[in-house]
Amino acid sequence: MKRIVSFIVIVLVSIGVMVWSTPNLLNSVRLGLDLKGGFEILYEASPMTGGQEVTRESLVETAKSLEKRVDALGGSEPEITTEGSNRIRLRIAGVTDEKAVRERIKEPANLTFRSLGSASDAKATDKGAAANENEAAANGETESEAAADPYQGFDKIELTGSDFKPNGASVQYDQIGNPMISIELKDANKFADVTGRLIRQPMAIFLDDQLLSAPEVKQRITGGTAQISGKFTREEAQNLRDTINLGALPLKLTEKYSQSVGATLGQQSLDQTLMAGIVGSIIILVFMMFMYRVPGLIAAFCLIIHTWGTILIFNWAGITLTLPGIAAFILGIGMAVDANIITYERIKEEMRSGKSIMSAFRAGSKSSFRTVMDAQITTLIAGAVMFWLGTGSVRGFALVLMIDIVTSIITNVLLSRYLLSLLVKAKSLKKPGYFGVKGSEIREL
Amino acid sequence: MSSKKQTEIVSTKWNFNFVKASKYFYMFSIIVTLAGIISLSIFGLNYGVDFRSGSNVDISVSKVVSKAEVEKVVSDAKLDQEANITAGSNRINIRFPEVLSDTQVQTLQSTFNSQIDPKASYEVNTVDTEMAKELERNALLAIAVASIGIVIYVTIRFEWRFALSAIVALLHDAFLVISVFSILRLEVNLTFIVAILTIIGFSINDTIVIFDRIRENLRFAKKQTHDDLEDIVNKSVSQTMTRSLGTVFTVFIAAFALLVLGSESIRMFSLAMVIGLLFGTYSSIFIASPLWLALRNKKKPSAPKAAKATN
Numbered sequence: 001m002k003r004i005v006s007f008i009v010i011v012l013v014s015i016g017v018m019v020w021s022t023p024n025l026l027n028s029v030r031l032g033l034d035l036k037g038g039f040e041i042l043y044e045a046s047p048m049t050g051g052q053e054v055t056r057e058s059l060v061e062t063a064k065s066l067e068k069r070v071d072a073l074g075g076s077e078p079e080i081t082t083e084g085s086n087r088i089r090l091r092i093a094g095v096t097d098e099k100a101v102r103e104r105i106k107e108p109a110n111l112t113f114r115s116l117g118s119a120s121d122a123k124a125t126d127k128g129a130a131a132n133e134n135e136a137a138a139n140g141e142t143e144s145e146a147a148a149d150p151y152q153g154f155d156k157i158e159l160t161g162s163d164f165k166p167n168g169a170s171v172q173y174d175q176i177g178n179p180m181i182s183i184e185l186k187d188a189n190k191f192a193d194v195t196g197r198l199i200r201q202p203m204a205i206f207l208d209d210q211l212l213s214a215p216e217v218k219q220r221i222t223g224g225t226a227q228i229s230g231k232f233t234r235e236e237a238q239n240l241r242d243t244i245n246l247g248a249l250p251l252k253l254t255e256k257y258s259q260s261v262g263a264t265l266g267q268q269s270l271d272q273t274l275m276a277g278i279v280g281s282i283i284i285l286v287f288m289m290f291m292y293r294v295p296g297l298i299a300a301f302c303l304i305i306h307t308w309g310t311i312l313i314f315n316w317a318g319i320t321l322t323l324p325g326i327a328a329f330i331l332g333i334g335m336a337v338d339a340n341i342i343t344y345e346r347i348k349e350e351m352r353s354g355k356s357i358m359s360a361f362r363a364g365s366k367s368s369f370r371t372v373m374d375a376q377i378t379t380l381i382a383g384a385v386m387f388w389l390g391t392g393s394v395r396g397f398a399l400v401l402m403i404d405i406v407t408s409i410i411t412n413v414l415l416s417r418y419l420l421s422l423l424v425k426a427k428s429l430k431k432p433g434y435f436g437v438k439g440s441e442i443r444e445l
Numbered sequence: 446m447s448s449k450k451q452t453e454i455v456s457t458k459w460n461f462n463f464v465k466a467s468k469y470f471y472m473f474s475i476i477v478t479l480a481g482i483i484s485l486s487i488f489g490l491n492y493g494v495d496f497r498s499g500s501n502v503d504i505s506v507s508k509v510v511s512k513a514e515v516e517k518v519v520s521d522a523k524l525d526q527e528a529n530i531t532a533g534s535n536r537i538n539i540r541f542p543e544v545l546s547d548t549q550v551q552t553l554q555s556t557f558n559s560q561i562d563p564k565a566s567y568e569v570n571t572v573d574t575e576m577a578k579e580l581e582r583n584a585l586l587a588i589a590v591a592s593i594g595i596v597i598y599v600t601i602r603f604e605w606r607f608a609l610s611a612i613v614a615l616l617h618d619a620f621l622v623i624s625v626f627s628i629l630r631l632e633v634n635l636t637f638i639v640a641i642l643t644i645i646g647f648s649i650n651d652t653i654v655i656f657d658r659i660r661e662n663l664r665f666a667k668k669q670t671h672d673d674l675e676d677i678v679n680k681s682v683s684q685t686m687t688r689s690l691g692t693v694f695t696v697f698i699a700a701f702a703l704l705v706l707g708s709e710s711i712r713m714f715s716l717a718m719v720i721g722l723l724f725g726t727y728s729s730i731f732i733a734s735p736l737w738l739a740l741r742n743k744k745k746p747s748a749p750k751a752a753k754a755t756n
Contacts, residue, residue, distance in 0.1 A: 034710065037566075099720045102547060121558040122667030249603050255571070262566030269708035291691065309667045324639050325709050327703060331718070334696030335650070341695070345688040371657040374602055382646040385591040389583060397639045398513060401646070408725060 003426035007419060011301065017044050025308070028315050031093060032322030032396075035270040037263030038093035039101075045086045054086045058250040063088050064152050065249050069104050079320060085390055088253065093320070098260060104254075109163065111183075112152035113194070113226070114204045128431075137216060145298070152211065156422040158194045163187065169244040171237045172227075174361050179237035180229035183244065188224030196220040207243065269314035269323060277330045284337055292344045294434040298419050299340035299412065306336050313403055322395040332404030335379070336412040342375075343368040343417070346363040351432055356442045361424045372413055380405050456690055459683035464675045464734035468734035473734060474617060476594040481624020490627050493634030493713075495518055495573075496581065497503065500545040503568040503709075509559055515539065522556040524549050536709060541748050568710075586637040588619065588645065603660060606740040611652045618648045618724045622717055636714035644721030647696065651729040658685050659734065678738050681706065682730055693726040 033040055045054050045062060063080050070078040079091040095101055168184035185191045195217050206212040207226050213230040288296040347364030386398035423429050499741050512532040519528045529540040550569055557565055566752035592612050599608035626633055658681040666677055700722060
């Protein structure tokens with residue numbers, strides 16, 4: 001009697017918890033861009049200037065900077081991941097204005113302080129002349145094309161984006177109230193060196209290929225703060241400050257792959273796939289109850305808990321559900337049911353060989369457990385490899401598959417066995433028919 | 446079916462000499478494999494946008510649109526390239542051999558919206574060939590590494606002959622599905638790789654369940670002559686047959702529901718899954734188990750082929 005009560009309590013409590021939590025649970029599932037519209041871009045990063053390498057740090061920094069840019073537009077939750085040694089994958093779901101996001105991302109906004117470089121260097125100093133000769137020669141050749149050069153001969157980069165403090169730009173006003181932009185530098189000494197070297201020479205300040213100003217350096221600046229003054233209006237100055245603060249991307253990005261899904265199409269895919277999932281699940285549940293009667297009913301119940309538990313894990317771990325993910329999920333239901341089928345078939349077999357229900361249950365559960373675990377672990381290995389080596393949707397699929405396997409071990413192996421054991425031990429399943437075994441099939445021992 | 450020793454076996458509905466029948470199935474698998482090799486080497490695979498450089502535009506429309514109307518839109522948008530247009534009932538697919546730029550995509554969308562359907566919804570895919578090749582390499586690597594992992598696990602839990610037979614069966618399944626896609630010219634894209642990897646997972650799962658039963662029956666077998674082993678394999682396959690069919694039925698229903706009712710975007714994925722599931726069950730029964738027997742018999746000194754054994 002006690003066991004029957006605990007069986008009923010477990011079932012009712014789980015149903016209660018599921019009914020109570022499901023609406024909230026379903027609403028907080030993060031849907032991928034293929035299910036609610038949005039876009040995905042895979043970028044390949046290359047260094048801004050030749051000869052440098054793409055480092056892990058610069059890649060991560062670029063990804064962070066991308067995130068900031070997308071966040072600045074508001075509204076969406078971007079998912080930005082680095083991949084391999086030089087790739088960044090950007091996923092934005094639920095964005096309607098793709099154009100605005102793309103433009104914001106493409107804006108590299110690289111602030112550079114430039115000097116006339118090699119040409120003037122060679123004149124000004126004797127040392128290092130040998131090293132500079134080649135550059136000077138190359139420079140001479142291109143001088144005729146100077147009109148096409150957006151940097152107007154300022155070909156030597158003295159300071160670049162990474163030399164400035166993040167969020168270090170601010171708008172200030174000079175004595176007569178003209179706005180100017182003040183920028184803090186990471187390394188005051190470096191700036192002092194540069195300005196010291198360039199005394200009485202012009203130093204140009206560029207935002208990308210746009211010349212902001214080209215003042216002549218009057219003295220060594222040691223304070224670690226650079227000022228850009230020009231003929232800005234107050235509004236221009238503020239915009240400029242924001243652009244500078246948003247920061248430059250440390251790396252140059254080229255699009256390698258892109259996918260964009262309209263919101264209607266995404267919704268359609270979601271509806272269709274969910275429909276497929278519901279229809280498939282119902283057929284599976286009916287099949288289980290038909291084949292295995294009472295244990296089949298328990299399996300069906302555990303399968304519902306399995307589905308609920310998997311969605312719960314998705315929410316906790318913040319996993320985004322995509323179309324291949326749903327596919328893995330639905331297949332996972334099939335695999336979870338397999339654990340029950342293996343166990344129940346085994347129990348039925350033991351019963352047919354003439355064992356009592358109790359000992360058939362014990363023997364069947366025990367020997368099928370090993371089979372189920374071996375089968376699940378081998379599939380788990382395949383899933384882990386896919387997750388490890390895969391990219392993009394392959395990875396998403398593998399993650400869902402692995403979560404599915406783990407939850408199915410908990411619900412459709414352990415929980416279903418426990419529930420069945422309660423009923424068997426309470427002796428409420430006396431007839432073999434409850435297991436779907438015909439009396440005529442049972443051999444006498 | 447014929448063996449006298451089977452009298453002592455618990456009778457099931459599936460008494461059948463699987464080992465004897467396996468030679469016909471070997472033939473079948475070899476023929477399909479050869480056809481696959483020929484088809485792959487002559488025609489290759491019909492790569493979708495994920496594997497071919499270019500742009501793919503899927504448009505979901507609220508009314509019926511003819512191909513000619515779409516052609517007009519494409520030429521009006523002045524994209525300077527030949528497009529391959531497929532118009533369905535509420536979905537249009539346009540393939541461009543060269544990558545469309547952002548502005549080109551926008552021109553296409555605005556032309557389409559103004560000329561045909563202002564409520565159209567778009568899916569645009571763009572890929573670089575370099576990426577596609579890498580995806581393929583990645584998938585092959587994943588299969589190779591997964592196979593090694595499975596071999597190690599199965600060798601530890603069972604023995605190497607089981608591992609080897611299981612790997613042959615899973616490669617067989619993966620290759621046959623690829624062959625079918627090549628022969629029927631079905632489109633292969635990124636989700637196809639996912640499907641192949643799942644089929645491998647399922648195939649190994651299915652094979653392990655039968656092998657587990659063979660291992661168990663082996664433990665209780667007194668003698669292990671050639672005939673005894675054949676009986677054990679037949680017995681194990683038939684004992685697990687209801688389970689094999691039950692499982693393949695449930696997973697098949699799930700995959701089939703996805704194929705019939707699921708989204709267009711994963712149709713090929715579902716189809717690959719459905720085909721792969723059938724091959725997976727088939728190979729576990731008719732390929733993997735008899736193959737294990739063949740490998741095992743080589744070991745026995747009394748077996749007829751012992752003289753040829755080299756290890």
